[in-house]
Amino acid sequence: MRRIYLDHAATTPTHPEVVKAMLPYFTGAFGNPSSIYSYGQEARAVIEEARAKVAELIYARSEEIVFTSGGTEADNFALEGIAYANEHKGNHIITTSIEHHAVLEACKFLERRGFRITYLPVDGYGLVDPQAVKKAITTKTILISVMHANNEVGTIEPIGEISKIAREVGICFHTDAVQTVGHIPVNVDELGVDMLSVSAHKFYGPKGVGALYIRKGTRLVPFMHGGEQEKRRRAGTENVPAIVGFGRAAELARQEMSKEAERLTNLRDKLIKGLLEQIDHIRLNGHPTKRLPNNVNVSVDFVEGESMLLNLDLEGICASTGSACSSSSLEPSHVLLALGLSPEQAHGSLRFSLGKENTEEDMGRVLKVLPGIVAKLRAMSPLLKTPRTVKGGPPLNPPYLAKDDRKG
Amino acid sequence: MPGVWSLYSEKVMEHFKNPRNVGEMENPDGIGHVGNPVCGDIMELYIKVNDGTIIDAKFKTFGCGAAIATSSMVTEMVKGKSIEEALKISNRTVAEALDGLPPIKMHCSVLAEEALKSAIEDYLRKSKKEG
Numbered sequence: 001m002r003r004i005y006l007d008h009a010a011t012t013p014t015h016p017e018v019v020k021a022m023l024p025y026f027t028g029a030f031g032n033p034s035s036i037y038s039y040g041q042e043a044r045a046v047i048e049e050a051r052a053k054v055a056e057l058i059y060a061r062s063e064e065i066v067f068t069s070g071g072t073e074a075d076n077f078a079l080e081g082i083a084y085a086n087e088h089k090g091n092h093i094i095t096t097s098i099e100h101h102a103v104l105e106a107c108k109f110l111e112r113r114g115f116r117i118t119y120l121p122v123d124g125y126g127l128v129d130p131q132a133v134k135k136a137i138t139t140k141t142i143l144i145s146v147m148h149a150n151n152e153v154g155t156i157e158p159i160g161e162i163s164k165i166a167r168e169v170g171i172c173f174h175t176d177a178v179q180t181v182g183h184i185p186v187n188v189d190e191l192g193v194d195m196l197s198v199s200a201h202k203f204y205g206p207k208g209v210g211a212l213y214i215r216k217g218t219r220l221v222p223f224m225h226g227g228e229q230e231k232r233r234r235a236g237t238e239n240v241p242a243i244v245g246f247g248r249a250a251e252l253a254r255q256e257m258s259k260e261a262e263r264l265t266n267l268r269d270k271l272i273k274g275l276l277e278q279i280d281h282i283r284l285n286g287h288p289t290k291r292l293p294n295n296v297n298v299s300v301d302f303v304e305g306e307s308m309l310l311n312l313d314l315e316g317i318c319a320s321t322g323s324a325c326s327s328s329s330l331e332p333s334h335v336l337l338a339l340g341l342s343p344e345q346a347h348g349s350l351r352f353s354l355g356k357e358n359t360e361e362d363m364g365r366v367l368k369v370l371p372g373i374v375a376k377l378r379a380m381s382p383l384l385k386t387p388r389t390v391k392g393g394p395p396l397n398p399p400y401l402a403k404d405d406r407k408g
Numbered sequence: 409m410p411g412v413w414s415l416y417s418e419k420v421m422e423h424f425k426n427p428r429n430v431g432e433m434e435n436p437d438g439i440g441h442v443g444n445p446v447c448g449d450i451m452e453l454y455i456k457v458n459d460g461t462i463i464d465a466k467f468k469t470f471g472c473g474a475a476i477a478t479s480s481m482v483t484e485m486v487k488g489k490s491i492e493e494a495l496k497i498s499n500r501t502v503a504e505a506l507d508g509l510p511p512i513k514m515h516c517s518v519l520a521e522e523a524l525k526s527a528i529e530d531y532l533r534k535s536k537k538e539g
Contacts, residue, residue: 304448306472310424323448323472330447330515344470347448380430380476382441382452382468 001316004362008202008294008355009151009179010320014245015204021248022206025241033238034227043240050247054211057250058177058196059187066212066233067243071178071199073223074212075102077234078174078195081220082143083110086172090140096120096128097338098150102197103176104334116140125287126155126339134165141171148177148186148196152322152335152351153286154295156180163192172218178202178210179292182253184261194218200242204356205249209242264293264354267363271296271352274367279374285336285349294354297322299336299345302384303377308350311373317366322349344383416473417507423477428484433466438531440523449475449516453483453523457531462486462494467523474513478502478520491528497521 005013025046031039033047048062055062068074083093095107097119107117118136122128128146137144144166149156159175166173174195180186181196182203188196196213200206214220214233226235268291272284281301300308305321312319322333323346331337332346341349352366378384414421433454443450449471456464465483469476482502486494499517503509509517 302470304471304475307424307476310421310473314425332446332448343445343448347445347470380427380468381470382450383470 004317004365005357006352006354006362006366007318007320009292009351009353011201011207012204012355013357014201014206015249015252017252018205018245018248022241022245025244030240033240034229043238046247047238047240047243050243050250053247053250054198057186057254058181058198058213059189060213061216063231064188064213064216066214066230067238067246068210068212068234069208069239070210071100071176071197071202072102074178074197074199074210075100075176076106077212077220077223078197079103079106079110079143079145081223082172082174082195082218083115084221085219086142090138090142091115092118092138092140092142094118094120094133094136094141094144096122096146098122098126098152098335099145099147100151100176100178103145103147122155122338124340125290126150126153126285126335127287127290128157128162130158130161130165133162137165137169137171141169143172143174145174145176148175148180148191149184149292150286150335151179152333153297153339154179154292155287156184156290156292159191159193167192182249182257183292183294185257188213188215200246200249203249203253206242206245209239209246211246260356261293264358267354267358267360268293268296270360271354271363271366272298274363275370278367278371283345285339285341292353296352296354297349299341299349300374301345301348302381303374304347305349307377308348308370308373311376312366312369315365315369315373317369320351320353321347322351323347415510416477417509419505419507420474420477420509423480423506424473427476427480429464429466429480430468431466432468433464436466436527437534438527438529440525440527440530442522442526443471443519447515448472449519451475451479451519451523453479453527455486455527455531457491457535461488461490463488465527471519472513472516474509474516475519477506478509478517479523481505482520482524486524491531494524494528497524
């Protein structure tokens, strides 16, 4: 059975060209970029080449790119770096309720240290209202952080509009662009951001490397303390092979992105259409058009996500869910709840995130097996008395009522 | 190869793939209903009792792989047992019968135990009323 990987929002396979570019820097040119002999200087030179390629991908200047260990470090660095650099000015940060945990947990960390955080709500599509950002600004606000596109539901936020508001009042603006860079055009000037987080492994680069774009003139307190690497903004010996791979991935993305985005959008819409047509009581989560080219997220009523995933895995299909039966909290995705979904709907969510290797045939395979899986699970669901998957036929019995509602 | 690196034991996957005793029961002697939508697991367990012995058990479950497998296993375990014996079934014995569960999924076995206890309590309450 051929495996169909549909979880590219989690991670992507490293491009063979990227691996090829990295290999010489493990054993041959392995020198420490801080060393003055030629081995070290070669490593330093290739880091600068990679930096230029990453900068080019997001229309930034090389010196505005700081390499990190990935998206999480970039987010943590941006938030904590700005917070501690501006403590004397204020203690208020504005963010949204649908951010990645790398932002939300950094906010909670800062909250415990005396900072005040506003978590803005989103509408039913997952969109942040720029006017709500404006209203939340106080004289104490030092940072606004809104993600470029959401990793779970794929909604693309109006970053340009929000940054305009931030600029008018001179507040630093950060965006987590981990899901967009390498997939859709990202231009730091058009977006109007002061900081932007990138992760390499989300677009066919290696894991363990990312970057924070820091607009010239933005002052941050360093997140890592030690040597003088990255112009004292990020201590620690540079991960040379990974940085080289990151650069190569950025280069490839620049070449392939626009065609690939068009191809994936087409596949995405076919899959969405097929799912909505073939399965009863299913909804699309996220915005229908302001959406990442590779993201499909649906909630299937009356069934739970992990049990759908396990069944898909038995069919060789890898996907993801907002159900959190494996997490310690047991609470479903904070993103889906913020969109206004009920806990049952959030637990019944499935995310398919498409990538390079996927074909129309793969979409067909999902559409072929999922209705059967849903039917099997609905037959054992206590939320439903008349299991049915295919559209048409008699109306479904009202869904199960929670215990407290079962009166009379 | 899917399934080789499974989160679950082979036995859990076997019960997940081919769950035993699925469905509603007509005129059950006891119904257990536990769980809640927030944590994503809801179990309904039905028992038929004759002369103090559980002669049949069925279930309906909304939940993850472990929730489905533990429901299936607990309905298998109670069949033919007396009420007293059935009350001794704990979440640990259900999990052990499935060759263990990942620690994070032990709450599913607790749910299975609670569903069974709740069905038995329902039966005892009803039989008291009738008697």
